Amino acid sequence: MLLTLLFVSLLVFVVVRVLPGDPALIMLGIEASPDAVARLRESLGLNRPVPVQYVEWIGRAAFGDLGRSIQYDVPVAGLIVSRLAVTLPLTLMAAALMVAAAIPLGIYAATRHRRWGDYAAMTLSQFGISVPGFWAGLLLILLFSVKLGWFRSGGFDGWGQGAGSALKSLLLPAVALGLFQFAVLARTTRSALLEVLREEYVKTARAKGVAERSVIFRHALKNAMIPILTVAGVQLGQLMAGSIILESVFYLPGLGRLALGAIGARDLPVVQGVVLFVASGIVTINAAVDVLYGVLDPRIRYE
């Protein structure tokens, strides 16, 4: 886990600080005066050996100091925390919608294996994995704000205006964000449940005369939940990354728009900080899912 996080930071560092040659020149542009470049190099510590720079950078980052934004002249960590107020609820809302829709649909399809209900559910999920989330977002805007006028086409007033209006402006983006992962999870649920339904103990339960409802929900689903939860956990990280795209569609001031804006302004510390933060988050979630997998399934043990 620690080694993995170290690799994450090394990848970010190498791309931003080492590959381009001189980051100071990138931030200021080639027209910048040599004096200004030299001053920026000095203040960022770019004139010291690269390994020293890395150790210093990662040492500070470990304690939450991600440097200062060039554009806003405030600490990057503070910027990230403030933008999380949009990205995190959006991610969690999409995850909640995804789970609430996908698991029942998957169960429905599995219990009607190779019948019309199954085919209909799988066709629906096939469309879910084919439609790009950002296009789904555009279509939702087209339908619900341009045609029907029920929602705004984007923007976010913050949590100060009351949770209701904030959640309302996150609803369409959350639906568009969760669509793809919903389809994946529905398919996972279906195949995990089908797998378990073939097991001997399920046959035994049925032979004993246990009601079909109880066979599915009390006997089969419990074991099928292990792969389902694993996939859902990994999807949480994917949703967080995907929110970067949906924030752009709906003009939401989250981490993604922060990073995209920083690219335009050549604000390297901000891009570096946001990417390091999100990538570490995804890696941590994945590691937690691995551990959870072992806890849920006693047959799996790690040396």
Next chain:
Amino acid sequence: MNRAIRRALRHVTFAVGFAITALLLLTAALSLSYTPRDPLEMSMEARLQGPSEAHLLGTDQFGRDLLSRIMVGAVTAILVGVIAVGIGVGLGVFLGMLSGYFGGWLDEVFMRLMDAVQGFPAILSALLIASVFKPGLAITMIAIGVSFLPIFARLTRAAFLELRDREFVMAARALGAGDAAVIGRHILPNTLAPLIVQASISFPVAILAEAALSYLGLGTQPPNPSWGLMLREAQAFLGMSPWFAVFPGTAIALTVLGLNLLGDGLRDLLDPKMMS
């Protein structure tokens, strides 16, 4: 061989996927020599039109023909898909091979590195690379390709772990085959089926990612046509000209649908055990 083809075409999922994919390839090939209009030709009088006889799918904000631009966009999509999957397969198989065959600390380090790379979905790598290099097609391909690395490395590693102590491999080694020969001639050919299936799954994912990155402005740059970039431009005119946003998106969804069906069908046909 004939029987295999007949069996494949009777498989509905595969046949539908194959038909859509063939249509995509034909469209892309055709666009290299013929499009109804010049995809870059602007016309101020014909801005933001809906479908008509002159422009079957309407026009964009500069009066450019959408059908022609969508046709040329197919080339971009295929190109990015092929190269990104190629990067993922090439590097992934190489790392997975070394990891699975040699094991030990090398395996441990490579697998932790793959865990780390998994923290970088295409969008994050693209953001990172675009902050220091000029956004464009190359960034898109690299970012998407890198995001495929872990899955191909893990698949190859798992296959190598399973095969490296089998009798036929030991026999080859006993007969004096070196590491390179054992890997290249005896183990690698036996790992192909899962890799082909995974590549077919990754291809549509790459096309979706390319569209998303161009939409964000990190991929293909104007005036070159890319489906994602067209949607980025369409968003500003959503109220005035909804068709502009509908057609490029449909092209992406249809392409990805076809490739997904093809991949599902391929998986069923190559490995009947995985049928569900």
